[in-house]
Amino acid sequence: MDTKTAYDRRWIALGVLCMSLLVVSLDNTILNVALPRLSADLHATTSQLQWIIDGYTLVFAGLLLTTGSLGDKFGRRSALSLGLLIFVIGSIASAFAPSAEFLILTRSFMGVGGALIMPATLSLLTNIFTDPTERAKAIGIWAGLSGVGVAIGPMLGGWLLEHFSWGSVFLVNVPVVAIALPAGYFLLPNSKAENSPKLDPFGAVLSIVALVSLVWAIIEAPAKGWTSPGVLAALGVGAATMAVFIWWQNTTDHPMLDIKFFKNPRFSAANVAVTLTFFAMFGSMFMLTQFMQYVLGFTPLEAGVRSVPLALVMLVVAPQSTRLVRRVGTKLVVAGGLGTVAIGLAVAATATPELGYARVLPAQLLLGLGIALAMAPATESIMGSLPREKAGVGSAMNDTTRQVGGALGVAIIGSVFSSQYAPAMASSLGGLGLPAAGLGAAKDSIGGAFSVAAQAGGNPNTIDTPIGHQIADAAREAFSHSMGRGLLVSAAIALVGALVALVFLPAHAAPVAGAVDMDEDDAVEVRSTLGIGGTEAALARQEAIDESHLEEHEHELASATAGDRPPED
Template sequence: MTSTLDARPGLLGSRSRRFAALAVICLAELLVVLDNTIVNVALPSIGVDLQTGVSGLQWVVDAYTLTFAGLLLACGNLGDRYGRRRVMVIGLVGVGVMSVAGASAETLGQVIAARAAMGVFAAAVFPATLALIINIFTDVRERALAIAAWTAMAGFAIAIGPMSGGWLLEHFTWHSVFWINVPVAAIAVVATLTLVPESKASAVGRLDPLGIGLSIAGITLLVWSIIEAPKHGWTSATTLGGIAAASTLLVGFVLWELRTPTPILNMALFRNRRFSLPALAIAIAYFSMFGFLFLITQYFQGVREYTPFEFGVASLPFAISVAVGAPIATLLAQRIGTTAVIVFGLLLTGLGLYLGGQVNVDSIYLTGVLPSMVSMALGLAIVQGPATESIMSSLPLDEAGAGSAVNDTTREIGGTLGVAVLGSIVASYYATTIAPVIDRVPDSFMNENEKGFARATVLSVLEIRQREIPALLEPQREQLITAMKTTVLHGSHTASLVATGAVLVCALVVAIFLPWAPADGDSVLLAWRNKD
């Protein structure tokens, strides 16, 4: 059984054409991942222009995450069935069109709706990118290099989001973070149709609408429950009820997939430790990375009081480390085995998280912050590349889209959980500790709405700093700002220990249960290919 591949003359026979197709696929990936991060920088501007509060702005980000995560598995299966390039092009066009809608929005509701729709179409793009790579690159070494490039681009896009968004906001309005997607999407569509071959499963059974429906409902409800948990409380009826309902739907999904002759996801794949354990490693890596980026955003903009562009420049070493580490780690795994590389990457990630938790108000960037970022980024890159290669090499070509979607879904759920859990730890400690301090601030200096914002986030330091006040009150303002910064860093220290613990436990599980011997040179992927 193999996937059908549109091998137009010279397209796949030429190494340069294969890597040209890879460059186009990485451009599509860049659009999706960057769009998921760049909008964060524009949130304050959107809030001022559309006169909305923190809760509404959170949904500008979360609406995208919710639809994106919920539809990844379904879209991966549809790509296997109807053509991965076709589904990816539809997604790229949709992202471009809905970006125009977002840029033209005049109300918060319109922005949120546009972002939700963008998440739907982005879910069509992302699984197809990795599935196409697997089908184009059948040589083991070339495939490892291509996956490394794909991995590096994902990490790079996440890291450069603040810098590119900051640059746009220094020169244009918040609408620019939507407009920038339009030409990129147009170029990606034309280049995809020109350079990327079509591929799809050679044989498909009946469509599995029940499986698709259960997967969408279960994953979407789970992600929603995680997103809303910090607001309602992790032990609230809303959170526990949502997680219970999601779990019921997902159990139903698994039971149905085991029963139906044409599942959208072959559950037997999870019996393969080279598939399931790397997926766990990726989920934990993204749990730590998204949590780390959440904490470092508060640090750079709230504690160090950087502008968005300065924040982006300061975080560049993170992007560079990911770009450098991913290719090296993926190729190294071909020589010494995936397990050793993943375990080392997780340990390095844990070190970065621990070092990040030791940062204080007076820490020097070069000696206190930079080592943490570099260690974290290298650890992520070292885990991500070999783990992704292991997952995709465990699949028959016919299931590349669904397997890619599993890989992507674990990232999204892990990342969402990281922000929610680590963010809740920081927010809870910060709000509890700083509230009495804020309450003592005179109403003449801060009204109740401003106090509420200050209790919610250390980013309010920027607004407090810019306020004109009598010179007599300047010492009190500095004391308040110092207290806010110190408090949020104490909360970050606790969160970093939780994340470090999760990573170390995962490293132990992988070390015990994932085979240490390098996989056979003829990978499972090639074995399936040679059966025909």
Template sequence: MGIRRITCPESGLLSARRRACALAVLCVSLLVVSLDNTILNIALPALVVQLHATSTQLQWIVDAYAVVFGGLLLVAGSLGDRIGRKRVFLAGLLGFGAGSAGSAFATGVDAQVVSRAVMGLGAAAVMPATLSIIMDLFRDDRGRARAIGLWSATSGLGIAIGPIAGGWLLARFWWGSVFFVNIPFVVLGAVAALALVPESRDTERRRLDPVGAAASVAGLSGLLWAVIESPQQGWHSPMVLGAGTAALAVLGFFVFWERRTASPMLVLDPFGDRRFSVSVTAVAFAVFVLMGTMFLLTQYLQFALGYSPMAAGLRILPVAGVVAVAAPASTALDRWFGTKAVVASALACLAGGLWVLAGTTPGDGFAHALPGLLLLGLGAGSAIAPATAAMAATLPRDRAGVGSATNGSALQIGGALGVAVFGSLRGPRAVRPVPRLGLVGVTTRRR
């Protein structure tokens, strides 16, 4: 009976070396996609100069990627279950590369936003495919937990090292290099995937859900627009209130529709399992904090403390190092102490990191912010891996694509809202000196 549930019989017969090579290809591809969540942050000052972008336009350049990424994850995940996860993965890589080329050579804000959206479309196909393929490749609990630990470390590491990679590139090349660097990785990843990554799909043919897809994208986009525009137009602006209310109504309809359609994109039943719902919430909160903080911190280091892009990126290196160590280590801690204890401790670390950073002023310097950064890295790295593994354990393998997309949606929606909420709290005060780093005007003073 167990064999009948397998979506890709040949993947269960692969050698350990082949599995390791396939895992490496998937993780490197995910690293490039995750890195683009934050690599642009370090280049935002250059975009102000080169493209004459306003504060709101900067947020849309960042959020265009995250909104499309998060909004289309469920569509891409369900499509992978139906037509083949490797096929969707390869198509996503090519789309991501095309968008990267467009962003590298964009000459205006509108072109940059469109290209970033295309990158988000490609990334939406890549992320759920990587996790669902891993879930199919590694079928024993311990091996799957280790693989998911590496996958989670890669995802968190990409977010953390984005500013470092961006700073290094900007110190040597033109601003478009932060996008152009993706292209060789995309080409190599596609070639390696063709040779090393097995195909898998859901054995049960399911129809697509165009109504659910449209509702999820429209609801999320409207909600983010309201959050981003609120500082400029005011929280009580009729347009902001109208857009926010309409977005919530559309998202409510989305949930209503998904409960009744025969082939839902979003798997709602697992949310009744506390282990699943808490895991998804923990992942969303961890990335919300990490990406929102990175968005403000890169600007704080450059504008308020006067560091160069490269120097600012290097000062974020401790976060990347802690994430890289904490994520794989958390899988062992999970076995020893249990998921609840590990994730709860991780969330406490995130809260502590925010507390330290909220009290940091330009006069305190980087040394005062460093403990907060280390706590953020420890919290994010320790939360994502065990929470993702717990989520995966609640889902059947034949729905791995949709399940992976649900986890990916938590990652990307949390990240998009982090940038939107943290950036909106800075909003119009970005042009006036504000003494606090936490959630307000970090782009205020230059040295």
């Protein structure tokens, strides 16, 4: 495919990229509603259910930096195609898994495909959309759909489970990939980094070990305890390996991730913003989905439908956030977005059985608004801080912060919740004379409490006795209270993120030479067209750059793969 053809088809190509991304973002949440069915059909233990979810996340997060670098070297379309193929093979194998152990393996295999897909979509986007205005809109659409995929996962999963077997939550990926795979071959350029950088296998191994160790510790800590030997050992290995990774990246002449990027406040602060945005989204969805099912009594499908408002707000607001950036600057939009997220979490923290969904809905609307405002401009800041030939690594860094942020959100909010729930249940049920096993089950989880409540009157299926209702009501109150504490901690962390964005993100960043966002002479024309000023120092630097590059840039705006090799067929 030639450059002109790729440029002419850029908006159709964006649809292919978004479709490819959708299967990955859906997979993060669609499986959660199927866990009870998996437990019954595959006789999966609690630990096995956890690894069915976590195996995918660990492989995904651990490989992202490596796969981004591979895409830069061998071709981003090739990386995307290989990722889709691996993902659909893993999906089909998962749908027909005969045992929990087999499903853990196939889910981990899907994580390899996901790690190839996500960085390839964003790096291809930044190389197809070279006009800064169009690219900002495209990233807004990309960011909005990635969040929507996460939000509608429970609804789609609930609907599929009402009509089909649990394998359907995996088979839903097959028709999407069947369209995206051939469409990508014909509509996407196979752009590569200009200088064909050498691979960094030692750095790749270090990054995988560090990220897998840290993410494993984050995920396991709520169940095992932050001071358990296994978690402390994993944290120690992760921290030590990360230190060696940083040293190696500063030492080698072909680093996978140039640590000097983090000296740019725009890049560092934007990564913090993305991490905390997904911290809030994954953590709040983890709690609110359970709250709606256990406390308010909704079915998985009913709870999923009631998550749609959050998804719709994200879908509408994310593409429009770039317009707001032009008016008030990245700093205020991202900081305002994270501040809105904090308010939404604080509202959600006040949800009770009596207030019901009437308190959950405004919290969801605020969360969707804040996430959408912060996510797209922060992503644009990450990609706009890097040279174009490092688009794959920049995209992988962006995706890694998403996964790590999501894991942190679930782990930290879950830890706070667990630390509050068990004592609250012990206090409420201490005088009922329950056997030790029953009290222990009620303290472990709200699902266990409902089982104890049903059995209290001799009926294993329904809660139909006064003591049963007392146990169930105590569990609902304890869950609401404990969820509120966890969400308040999350709100405080989101506020810290807002302060980081307010202090370190530039209002209107002046582009750097070779950056993904625009050529130096394009910046002046775009500033004039959009009325974007920036600080006086930034403008002075921009004028100096313009004078030194005036004769080098007399071509038309936005060559479709500027700084890259010509696309291959």
